[in-house]
Amino acid sequence: MGSFTKWLGAGLGFTFGGPIGAAIGFALGSFVDGFSEKDLLQEHKEYQERVNTNRGNRANTQSGDFEMSLLVLASIVIKSDGKVDKRELDFVRSQFVGMYGxxxxxxxxxxxxxxxxxxxSARQVCIQIRQNMSHASRLQLIHFLFGIAKADEFVSESEIEEIRKIAGYLYINQRDFxxxxxxxxxxxxxxxKIxxxxxxxxxxxxxxxxxxxVKKYHPDKLQGLGEEHLKGAKEKFQSIQTAYEKIKSERGL
Structure with a gap:
């Protein structure tokens, strides 16, 4: 348990509490003996005292906060079509191996x-994320969620609508979505469209x-989330470059 909680506490800030913290506590209680939501909230209190952070300060979002937000939102999207597809689960695992080892x-x-x-509750989770995470980070969450939905080679309407709903809760406008x-x-x-x-x-x-x-999606905007999260940001940035090159080629620019 020690090594796991050490990993969990090392990069978490705002996700210790609120609905995300409750989901983490529930999950920990499922496979770690004697570790519950109550313990998680106590650790959150000690963490706040230790680093003297501002919970509402978006600049203090930790790498682990992004990670936990991804896990919770991914679980919502994967269940949205009424089944849990192994390919989607494998995609989540492969993405995390690529990012974190x-x-x-x-x-x-x-x-x-x-x-x-x-x-x-997708709404409650998104409110918590929205209050603590930058717009650039929220855009990256949506990019990751589409990657999960596409992992089984078919994006269902229910998955698209779930991601659209999440995007709305995260204050991501329709054009960005x-x-x-x-x-x-x-x-x-x-x-x-891109x-x-x-x-x-x-x-x-x-x-x-x-x-x-280029300005909106530049990977430098996510530097604060750690090197491990820059791969997805670079993929998104490359999509912008590719789209522009395609249009230039079509128009002979």
Whole structure:
């Protein structure tokens, strides 16, 4: 138990408490003897005293906060189509191995298997995330959730609607949502959707849109979340580059 709780406490801030903390506590109680939500909240209190952080300060979001938020939201999306697909679970595991290495990923996946058994309010979880996490980090959460939904090679309408609902709760507007969604589909119009414009946009508007998206999705905006979370940010950034190159090629720019 010691090594697991050491891992859990090392990178957590705001997710110690609230509905995310409750989900973590439930999951821990499922597979770690003598460790419950009450213990988690006590550890949260000690953590706050130890580092003297501001709970409402978005700048203090920890790497572990992003990790726990991913786990809880992923569990909601995976269950949204009424079944838990092994390919989606494998995708979550592979993403965590890629980000955190095997040992930390195995701990995270144990936790995930506990969280997925608990009914969690997407709205309450998203309110907690929204109050404590930057807009760039919230966009990255949505990108990851689409990756999970696409892992079984078919994104159901129920999954799309669940992610759309989560995006709304996270105060991510429709244009941003459609932009990220387009990164996971192949169609002639998707390059334009990714840049949040239409085919009717002028060459000048295309260039302006590209510069705006580069600024919005630059991986540097997620530096505070740790190197382990930059891979997904770079994939998202590459989608912007690819979309722009495709449009330039089509237009002979």
């Amino acid at each position: 095997k040992e930390r990923a195995n701990n995270a996946f144990k936790l995930f298997n506990g969280i997925i058994k608990k009914q969690v 459609e932009s990220i969604k387009a990164m996971f589909y192949d169609s002639s119009e998707n390059a334009y 840049l949040e414009i239409t085919k009717a946009a002028s060459d000048s508007e295309v260039k302006t849109a590209y510069r705006k998206m």
